[in-house]
Amino acid sequence: MGKPGYKTPILAAAVSAFALTCMILCGAENLNAQSAPRQIAVPLPPMGWSSWNSFSNTVDSDVVAAQARAMISTGMHKVGYQYINIDEGWWLGKRDELGNIVVDAKAWPALKPGERAADMSNIVRYIHGLGLKAGIYTDAGLNGCGTVGPDLGPGYPFEGSEGHYEQDFLQFARWGFDYVKVDWCGGNKENLDPAVQYAEIARAIARAEAITGHRLYYSICDWGNNSPWTWAPNIGGVEADIWRTSGDIVAPIVAHSINSGRKASFPGVLKNFDKGIHPEAEHTGFYNDPDMMVLGMPGLTDAENRVHMGLWAISGAPLLVGADLTTLSDATRATLTNSAVIAVDQDALGIQAVKVAEPAAGLDVWSRMLSKAGQRAVLLLNRSGNAATIQVNWRDLGLADSSATATDLWTGKELGAFPSSYSAVVPAGDALLLAVRGSEGKRTHYTAAGAGGKSIERVGVPVIRDRPVSFNHVASRARMAQIQIVYSNPDKAPRFAELRVNGQVATGIAFPSTGSGTGMIWIQALLDRTGARNVLSFSTRGDPGPSLESISLQ
Ligand code: GLA
Numbered sequence: 001m002g003k004p005g006y007k008t009p010i011l012a013a014a015v016s017a018f019a020l021t022c023m024i025l026c027g028a029e030n031l032n033a034q035s036a037p038r039q040i041a042v043p044l045p046p047m048g049w050s051s052w053n054s055f056s057n058t059v060d061s062d063v064v065a066a067q068a069r070a071m072i073s074t075g076m077h078k079v080g081y082q083y084i085n086i087d088e089g090w091w092l093g094k095r096d097e098l099g100n101i102v103v104d105a106k107a108w109p110a111l112k113p114g115e116r117a118a119d120m121s122n123i124v125r126y127i128h129g130l131g132l133k134a135g136i137y138t139d140a141g142l143n144g145c146g147t148v149g150p151d152l153g154p155g156y157p158f159e160g161s162e163g164h165y166e167q168d169f170l171q172f173a174r175w176g177f178d179y180v181k182v183d184w185c186g187g188n189k190e191n192l193d194p195a196v197q198y199a200e201i202a203r204a205i206a207r208a209e210a211i212t213g214h215r216l217y218y219s220i221c222d223w224g225n226n227s228p229w230t231w232a233p234n235i236g237g238v239e240a241d242i243w244r245t246s247g248d249i250v251a252p253i254v255a256h257s258i259n260s261g262r263k264a265s266f267p268g269v270l271k272n273f274d275k276g277i278h279p280e281a282e283h284t285g286f287y288n289d290p291d292m293m294v295l296g297m298p299g300l301t302d303a304e305n306r307v308h309m310g311l312w313a314i315s316g317a318p319l320l321v322g323a324d325l326t327t328l329s330d331a332t333r334a335t336l337t338n339s340a341v342i343a344v345d346q347d348a349l350g351i352q353a354v355k356v357a358e359p360a361a362g363l364d365v366w367s368r369m370l371s372k373a374g375q376r377a378v379l380l381l382n383r384s385g386n387a388a389t390i391q392v393n394w395r396d397l398g399l400a401d402s403s404a405t406a407t408d409l410w411t412g413k414e415l416g417a418f419p420s421s422y423s424a425v426v427p428a429g430d431a432l433l434l435a436v437r438g439s440e441g442k443r444t445h446y447t448a449a450g451a452g453g454k455s456i457e458r459v460g461v462p463v464i465r466d467r468p469v470s471f472n473h474v475a476s477r478a479r480m481a482q483i484q485i486v487y488s489n490p491d492k493a494p495r496f497a498e499l500r501v502n503g504q505v506a507t508g509i510a511f512p513s514t515g516s517g518t519g520m521i522w523i524q525a526l527l528d529r530t531g532a533r534n535v536l537s538f539s540t541r542g543d544p545g546p547s548l549e550s551i552s553l554q
Contacts, residue, residue: 037486037549039371040512040519042350043240043285045318046179046217047342048083048135049076050292053322056151056252056259057089060107061123068127070325077132079337080346083179083217084127085135085320088144090120093159099167124176135179135217136172140197141186151252152259160186162197165204173208173216180205181219194222195231202236219289219318223247229278233286234496234508240285242318246275249294255324263299266307266429270383273311279480280501282316282352283523284510289318296323296332303430305335306410307381310433313345314353314368314379340409341433344368344377349522353379354480356396363390363426367397369482369522370435374399377409378434382426391423394438398482398554404438443484443552446471460488460518463497463538463545474534476527477554483525483536484553487511487546488518497538497545501525509538511546518549527553 049067051059068084071077094102105117115122120136127134139145139160146156161168161182172180187197198220205216220232220243232243249272250264276290293312295305312319321336328336353368362384368377376397380390394404406415406422410433415422426432448461448469461469489495489511498506509523527534538548 037514037518037520039348040514040521041348042283042510042512042521044346044348044350045242045287045316046083046219047081047319047346048085048133048179049081049321049325050085050087050135050181051089052087053250053252053292053294053297054254054324055089056254056257057146058152058254058257059086059089061109061111064123065111065126067325068130068132070328071132072130074325074328074333075337076321076325076333077130079339079342081319081321081336083133083135083320085137085179085181086123087137087181088146088159088183090137091159092156093144093146095158095164099164101168101171120175120177128176133178134176135181135219136175136177137181137183138168138172139183139186140194140201141184141188141190141192143186143189145183145185152254152257161201162186162190162192165201166207169201169204169216170208170211173205173212173214176214177216178214179217179219181221184222184225187222188225194220194226194228195235198222198228198232199236202238202241206237217241220244221289224275229281229288230505230507233281233283234510237496239494239510242287242289244289244291245278246272246290249291250297250299253298264294264297265299266304269294269300269304269308269311273315276315276317277352277355279352279354279524280526281507283350283507284512284521285350286508286510287316287318287350288352290315292320292322294322295335296321296328302329302331302335303427305332307429307431309335309338309341310379310410310431311381313341314366314377314433316345316347316350316352316368319345338410340412340435344370344409344433347371347377351482351522351524353377354478354524356478357392359391360384360388363388365390365392365396367392369398372437374404374437374439376436378406378436380424380426380432380434382428382430385428387425387427389423390426390432391421392434392436393421394436395420395441397436397438398441398477399436399438400441402439404436407435407437409433409435441477441554443554444475445550445552446474447550448548460547460549462547463540465540465542465544468537468539469548470538471536471551473532474527474536474551474553475532476534479526479528480524481527481553483523483551484520485509485523485551486518486520486549488514488549489546490514490516495544495546497540499523499525500537500539501527502529502534504528506539
């Protein structure tokens with residue numbers, strides 16, 4: 001709670017009597033209904049398929065068309081999978097005298113009368129014709145990964161976009177692609193600065209979008225080598241993106257090829273999950289990407305596939321499938337299409353799970369706050385070699401210490417109502433994924449202090465250049481706090497602000513339109529000072545930011 005006399009008095013006298021009564025009596029949900037800031041929709045993590053894990057450099061038009069058809073016939077599109085992403089190997093690095101990408105006519109033929117071979121818009125039209133979206137791949141440097149370490153087939157130089165950013169991203173948009181993954185093999189080899197290159201690419205994408213009116217979703221792939229979670233959210237002004245946080249879980253496993261004997265491994269899945277946890281950066285449409293899923297590929301059991309999916313869902317990871325969709329087993333298909341689990345991944349708050357307890361070495365309790373008040377997705381993960389009992393306490397989830405129900409998300413089975421905790425035996429190397437429904441713990445509200453240091457209740461303080469808006473003397477129950485921000489942005493497009501907590505590295509936050517009213521978004525931030533000593537400062541370097549009304553947290 002803010003100390004009286006400071007800039008952030010919780011329940012300040014300025015709060016209307018009605019709002020005050022409601023804050024105390026109604027809880028957060030009713031307060032929202034009465035005082036109208038509504039949950040603002042943020043872009044959700046992408047769902048789809050990518051060619052690399054199962055096809056490596058052998059990707060071509062036939063492969064891609066078959067996978068697109070399989071996304072329909074498996075029913076995956078009905079539960080939200082939509083991208084068919086062409087990864088490396090589609091282009092052999094040739095350009096014409098004007099610098100345009102030259103595509104192999106045999107690999108990318110005409111698919112319909114009237115089409116020209118060697119035109120990537122053919123396959124895009126095919127994918128779009130099935131009601132799906134199409135993704136493409138390039139590298140930020142001169143060379144792609146094919147030169148650095150070709151997997152199958154020859155190495156081919158210069159299949160990166162350096163020196164051609166404007167030209168290539170405009171070409172991708174003109175071909176009709178909806179998504180582009182930008183790798184870092186070339187950039188790495190040349191020792192380029194990823195924060196600089198990826199910002200330049202974001203601006204090239206924005207120019208291509210402005211020229212064509214076609215959106216290109218941005219996927220950054222520097223494998224977490226350069227801490228992208230510190231610079232990738234909102235990089236170059238982008239409204240939504242994902243960034244890889246680790247290397248590949250497994251090198252490609254292409255059936256009937258020299259590498260068909262490779263196996264994905266469960267420890268590899270866990271390792272990428274752990275490296276993908278950066279909750280302070282995952283918010284408002286910006287997501288950590290722990291890699292394409294290897295679920296359904298050789299090496300993992302059905303139980304491990306289920307845990308893999310649960311880990312990706314609770315961390316709000318992009319759900320990009322690497323397996324060959326034409327040969328999925330029934331069990332794998334069921335795992336990939338469980339709508340209750342997908343709903344966790346696609347939850348509207350768009351924030352990541354946090355480890356809230358580790359009752360013993362190798363036993364984890366992960367919790368993700370969901371958009372319905374009082375609800376959490378909870379993963380009880382047993383990394384150890386023996387079955388073990390794992391307990392989750394409602395208090396650790398930020399719920400009130402009163403009865404809450406637990407449901408097994410995989411089976412839909414109601415497990416019952418429990419006074420303050422739930423515990424279960426989890427087999428070795430397995431996990432239980434739960435929905436817990438209880439009552440929110442009490443949150444503290446802080447109002448914004450403007451440049452003059454005055455608290456302004458119910459109006460909001462605009463974030464403008466050289467005038468940061470601060471929330472001072474903020475206390476938090478947990479080090480990683482879930483923070484609701486009430487703000488307004490009357491523009492149609494998002495506004496942006498940078499948040500710096502206690503002088504730590506800033507994160508770029510998107511504030512989508514709230515129309516004429518106020519709205520709320522959620523972020524998580526590391527409040528590393530004990531007591532009411534944390535300072536949250538929002539700033540903008542250029543364009544006007546949102547007007548901030550209040551933040552609230554436990
Ligand atoms: C890198 C990426 C992979 C894939 C390959 C293509 O290794 O991490 O996901 O795109 O390049 O060569």
